[in-house]
Amino acid sequence: GAGVSQSPRYKVAKRGQDVALRCDPISGHVSLFWYQQALGQGPEFLTYFQNEAQLDKSGLPSDRFFAERPEGSVSTLKIQRTQQEDSAVYLCASSLGTDGYTFGSGTRLTVV
Amino acid sequence: AQSVTQLDSQVPVFEEAPVELRCNYSSSVSVYLFWYVQYPNQGLQLLLKYLSGSTLVESINGFEAEFNKSQTSFHLRKPSVHISDTAEYFCAVSGGAAGNKLTFGGGTRVLVKP
Numbered sequence: 620g621a622g623v624s625q626s627p628r629y630k631v632a633k634r635g636q637d638v639a640l641r642c643d644p645i646s647g648h649v650s651l652f653w654y655q656q657a658l659g660q661g662p663e664f665l666t667y668f669q670n671e672a673q674l675d676k677s678g679l680p681s682d683r684f685f686a687e688r689p690e691g692s693v694s695t696l697k698i699q700r701t702q703q704e705d706s707a708v709y710l711c712a713s714s715l716g717t718d719g720y721t722f723g724s725g726t727r728l729t730v731v
Numbered sequence: 732a733q734s735v736t737q738l739d740s741q742v743p744v745f746e747e748a749p750v751e752l753r754c755n756y757s758s759s760v761s762v763y764l765f766w767y768v769q770y771p772n773q774g775l776q777l778l779l780k781y782l783s784g785s786t787l788v789e790s791i792n793g794f795e796a797e798f799n800k801s802q803t804s805f806h807l808r809k810p811s812v813h814i815s816d817t818a819e820y821f822c823a824v825s826g827g828a829a830g831n832k833l834t835f836g837g838g839t840r841v842l843v844k845p
Contacts, residue, residue: 623774652832661735661821661835662775675832710774712833720833722767722775 621645623723625711631729632701640696640726644713651694652720653686654710662710668694701730733758735822737836744812745844752807752839754822762826764805765833766796769819778820781805817843 624643632638644651650669654662655678664678670691679686683701688694698705708725738753756762763782767775779790786798796807805822822836 650831654833659838661737661837662833664832664834667832675830712775714831716831719777719780720765721777724774
């Protein structure tokens with residue numbers, strides 16, 4: 620597609636539930652990033668893929684967070700046993716290099 | 732580690748007045764600098780970027796930013812704002828020790844009043 624597509628757009632999860640957030644990057648973009656944006660704050664880096672290789676996962680807040688990109692295209696961010704502090708907008712971005720990143724519209728996760 | 736500081740969390744401004752959003756970063760090596768705009772309930776849109784060359788960069792909708800290496804700043808300006816410029820603006824940096832991941836500032840909310 621023309622842009623980065625994320626689904627679902629909104630997700631409400633009960634505390635303790637597992638969730639899976641999907642990102643479909645721009646075709647041909649090698650790099651894919653996940654960011655977490657809490658209310659009223661700037662996005663915080665979570666993890667980075669180059670093709671199917673996860674090169675940096677230093678931003679994942681706990682072992683409940685897991686990301687994958689098995690075929691170097693679509694990526695899934697999974698959060699196990701969700702907690703209230705996981706409530707945020709999760710943004711995905713893709714790029715060809717370092718000179719431009721295209722962001723999706725995000726998934727707003729609310730844990731109740 | 733790299734960091735980005737946006738000194739103003741909120742900037743109210745009247746329509747057709749100028750606005751400046753301040754951004755300072757910390758890095759001892761060359762970096763790439765970006766400004767993104769986020770409208771309500773939307774993702775981030777790239778406004779402009781500095782990679783190399785001329786220190787003054789411009790966007791298609793009248794914004795400009797100047798890279799100042801000695802002051803490690805990348806302030807964003809617009810000489811005359813419109814109501815439609817009401818949004819949140821994020822300064823970001825990549826490169827150096829952080830590689831190609833973006834480090835964002837906390838954002839500046841611009842509220843344009845009629």
